[in-house]
Amino acid sequence: MTISAEELDAIRDSVRALCTQFPGTYWRELDQNREYPTAFVTALTESGFLGALIPEEYGGSGLGLRAACAILEEIHKNGCNAGAAHAQMYTMGTVLKHGSPTQKKEWLPKIASGEIRLQAFGVTEPTSGSDTMSLSTTAVRQGDHYVINGQKIWTSRAEHSDYMLLLARTTPKEDVKKKGEGLSVFMLDMRGAKGLTIRPIRTMMNHATTEVFFDNVTVPAANMIGEEGQGFRYILGSMNAERTLIGAECLGDAQWFINKATAYANERKVFGRLIGQNQGVAFPLARAYAQYRAAALMIQRSAEMFDAGEKNAEEANIGKMLASEASWAAAEVCVQVHGGFAFAEEFDIERKFREARLYQVAPISTNLILSYVAEHVLGLPRSY
């Protein structure tokens, strides 16, 4: 799927128009009360933006990853936060790629329209952390159902989702024949599910994240995606899109911080001159901008390769790392340029600063990206 620069500009214009309805005051109030941005997510859903990666035959717009990146980047560039909704965009990738024709027909149109909220992605567990292959939540087959027991952590948006894409162990780790096997993916309908407990975790920023406990929760065998035991591979396959999209959000944040800081440096006068006239203020801003531009090229490349059906793991990983570092560098500069005012809530900088820090940890930490590059790109020995 190729999309023209004009089409991308038009998408950005519409996203920007939508974002103007959700100014800083809206996000600040939610942040203070740790509330979910329901009105924003509804507006995004109704606009059809969240169906950008779903093919037209299933009711989406089939615009591809470049367009999806433009949407998320623009949201963040305009001071909003797509973290409350972005999973609706990419979590369905596993269903699209590995689901049966019946599953795709059943779920994808409803995900595209927002009738089904697929916002929850249950992978991380408290004991296994980044070592996904060691996760211990089990799914045991009993007749035409699987019975789930265990716990997930950091399952974001679980309280605001109808389904969870769940990764669980169907074969004990010691019995698997090949490394990476033994885990399976399920579409778990959480609405009224017996034995499911969701507990919110209050975090540094307003992220609607939770821990989820499974006590004999049943899921129909028909809701398993693809083959039993192959789930880890499926989830890994969808992560390149996720990393590229998160990278795009970071690029949006970087621009928000840089724009805000540049405007301030051009108007704030101290010692009788604009602070931006001091190279000690201007150079860190110029450096942050250069970092953002370089990261943007890698994210763009990653999205183009994905849309062309090429393998983009290297670009997705590196792009996400560079973009998360660029947004953090820009956040740092923005604080420094604003001096004391950066700490006042009404400037939105302290909120965006807290939000921007996440992306060097989740959805994958920088060290794990470096491990990927060291091992799979440079051919160095595996470190773990």
Ligand SMILES: Cc1cc2nc3c(=O)[nH]c(=O)nc-3n(C[C@H](O)[C@H](O)[C@H](O)COP(=O)(O)OP(=O)(O)OC[C@H]3O[C@@H](n4cnc5c(N)ncnc54)[C@H](O)[C@@H]3O)c2cc1C
């Ligand atoms: C707000 C938030 C939302 C999240 N949302 C979701 C979600 O919706 N669904 C989901 O499944 N998960 C989610 N996560 C989880 C997230 O993906 C993990 O936090 C992340 O992958 C890191 O795992 P961990 O926290 O267990 O850290 P750990 O794996 O415990 O790692 C801790 C530190 O040690 C480093 N480290 C570990 N092993 C190595 C190694 N071999 N070499 C070098 N360094 C190493 C890591 O890089 C990290 O810095 C979320 C997390 C947060 C904080």
